[in-house]
Amino acid sequence: MLQTKRMINVATDVQSEGGLAFHPLDQFIVKPLFGDGPVGMFTVTNATLWMAIAILTIIAVFVLGSKGRAIVPTRVQSVAELMYSFVYKMVEDVTGKDGVKYFPYIMTLFVFILFANYLALLPMSFSTTSHIGVTAILGFGVFFAITALGFILHGASFLGLFWMKDAPLFLRPIIAVIEVISYFVRPVSHSIRLAGNILAGHAVLKVFATFAAVTLVSPLSVLGVVAIYGLEVIVAGIQAYVFTILTCVYLKDALHPAH
Amino acid sequence: MEGELAHIGAGLAAIGSGIAAVGVGNVASNYLAGALRNPSAAASQTATLFIGLAFAEALGIFAFLVALLLMFAV
Numbered sequence: 001m002l003q004t005k006r007m008i009n010v011a012t013d014v015q016s017e018g019g020l021a022f023h024p025l026d027q028f029i030v031k032p033l034f035g036d037g038p039v040g041m042f043t044v045t046n047a048t049l050w051m052a053i054a055i056l057t058i059i060a061v062f063v064l065g066s067k068g069r070a071i072v073p074t075r076v077q078s079v080a081e082l083m084y085s086f087v088y089k090m091v092e093d094v095t096g097k098d099g100v101k102y103f104p105y106i107m108t109l110f111v112f113i114l115f116a117n118y119l120a121l122l123p124m125s126f127s128t129t130s131h132i133g134v135t136a137i138l139g140f141g142v143f144f145a146i147t148a149l150g151f152i153l154h155g156a157s158f159l160g161l162f163w164m165k166d167a168p169l170f171l172r173p174i175i176a177v178i179e180v181i182s183y184f185v186r187p188v189s190h191s192i193r194l195a196g197n198i199l200a201g202h203a204v205l206k207v208f209a210t211f212a213a214v215t216l217v218s219p220l221s222v223l224g225v226v227a228i229y230g231l232e233v234i235v236a237g238i239q240a241y242v243f244t245i246l247t248c249v250y251l252k253d254a255l256h257p258a259h
Numbered sequence: 260m261e262g263e264l265a266h267i268g269a270g271l272a273a274i275g276s277g278i279a280a281v282g283v284g285n286v287a288s289n290y291l292a293g294a295l296r297n298p299s300a301a302a303s304q305t306a307t308l309f310i311g312l313a314f315a316e317a318l319g320i321f322a323f324l325v326a327l328l329l330m331f332a333v
Contacts, residue, residue: 193313238309241309
């Protein structure tokens with residue numbers, strides 16, 4: 001909220017100085033959809049709108065598109081089946097048979113991030129996953145769920161995750177400290193990785209777009225935008241994949257804490 | 260003066276993103292070298308490849324984040 005205000009200030013400052021045609025971070029400003037009031041917890045903003053569109057698209061593909069449950073799938077159904085079996089195989093490969101129970105949660109994460117990333121690539125759309133507020137909820141949700149799951153399944157012996165039995169005895173306390181730190185940094189890096197990648201990609205896209213205002217380099221700018229856009233299409237898919245597979249890796253640690 | 264120093268700091272932080280690119284390239288090149296020697300084992304290691312890429316890239320993103328904080332929050 002405060003940050004958004006600050007970004008608006010910065011954006012207007014830059015415009016008045018007359019550097020770039022528009023500020024590359026203007027696209028991330030959270031605005032209320034109706035009126036110009038302050039953004040509170042329950043204000044309907046453009047972020048809300050695009051998350052809702054992502055969820056409606058998911059419902060269209062996975063519920064309405066696959067309603068026929070045909071043996072020979074229609075086009076939409078086969079897309080849904082491809083994604084389903086892709087994530088299912090990933091969970092099974094990384095966590096093993098006993099991790100399959102938690103497949104619905106991981107599938108939800110994957111599909112939401114994938115659709116949000118791809119919808120953000122539409123012109124004039126809003127990239128919800130570029131906001132740390134959105135990805136932190138996803139990342140910390142995974143962190144708390146998996147920590148709770150580890151303690152529920154293994155009790156106090158879950159702490160064995162931090163106590164390396166293979167290491168020499170005098171090194172074990174030092175390794176334990178490092179392991180604890182790296183465990184608590186996980187949700188931070190998990191969420192910042194996704195938000196940072198999307199934010200950086202979209203900002204670069206807009207920076208190249210501002211160069212189009214300069215007549216001399218505008219053909220190059222258009223080529224640059226096309227090339228970066230192609231890269232962003234790949235990054236959107238890869239980041240959804242990376243977020244999901246890291247969730248699987250963390251889940252594996254919770255299911256089998258002994259190394 | 261302080262604002263200008265923040266801009267210099269942001270530029271220095273961008274070097275961190277470049278160094279992360281070296282790390283990402285290192286992961287990918289080693290994967291490709293291994294995959295060409297033993298193509299049959301390559302497919303089973305793509306997940307590991309992406310995890311390695313993600314960890315290397317995250318640190319570059321942290322440098323980018325420091326640059327953003329210096330530009331807009333300090």
